[in-house]
Amino acid sequence: MLELTPSRAAIVSCLDEGGVLDGMPDFPGAFKARTAPDELWLIGPASSAAALLAHAGRHLEGAASHGLAADLSDGWSVLTVRGSEVSLVWERLSENPIPEGRPVLVQGAVAMVATKAIVFDTHIHFVNPAPLGYHLPRRILNGCADLAPRLTPSAEFAL
Numbered sequence: 001m002l003e004l005t006p007s008r009a010a011i012v013s014c015l016d017e018g019g020v021l022d023g024m025p026d027f028p029g030a031f032k033a034r035t036a037p038d039e040l041w042l043i044g045p046a047s048s049a050a051a052l053l054a055h056a057g058r059h060l061e062g063a064a065s066h067g068l069a070a071d072l073s074d075g076w077s078v079l080t081v082r083g084s085e086v087s088l089v090w091e092r093l094s095e096n097p098i099p100e101g102r103p104v105l106v107q108g109a110v111a112m113v114a115t116k117a118i119v120f121d122t123h124i125h126f127v128n129p130a131p132l133g134y135h136l137p138r139r140i141l142n143g144c145a146d147l148a149p150r151l152t153p154s155a156e157f158a159l
Helices: 018-022 046-062 086-093 135-143
Strands: 002-015 031-036 039-045 068-071 076-082 104-110 113-119 123-129 149-151
Touching: 002 046, 002 123, 002 135, 031 104, 031 113, 039 046, 046 068, 076 086, 076 135, 086 123, 086 135, 113 135, 123 135, 135 149
Parallel strands: 002 149
Antiparallel strands: 002 039, 002 068, 002 076, 031 039, 076 123, 104 113, 113 123
């Protein structure tokens, strides 16, 4: 069985030189996702949005850089898919290979929509542009019906 849970997440984009971003300290309950050579996302629970933004800002200021930290949470939709057959969802909806190490960030088309995904062994956090947030759950419910997917109430993002 698969559980599809809309996740309330904070997404903070940090823009700076690679070396500065490499030194970003961990934030409890957040995932560091390198989305480009000069961009790093911090993804955590929505309830930590202000603290996550402040954390990123302190690091960038402390590095004496000219970087920028911005809260992008409203622009993205996060769907968490959990279950023993979560890898089948990926295989059916994406042509992108998943690297061996977990957790790992994968970027590319999923269900024909530009997606960022944090892949674990037992669950995947799919991050899609907010205007298309309705699309992925519908595609999973239809394209993976034999895996008995069920939509659950929204919950705070959790690694």
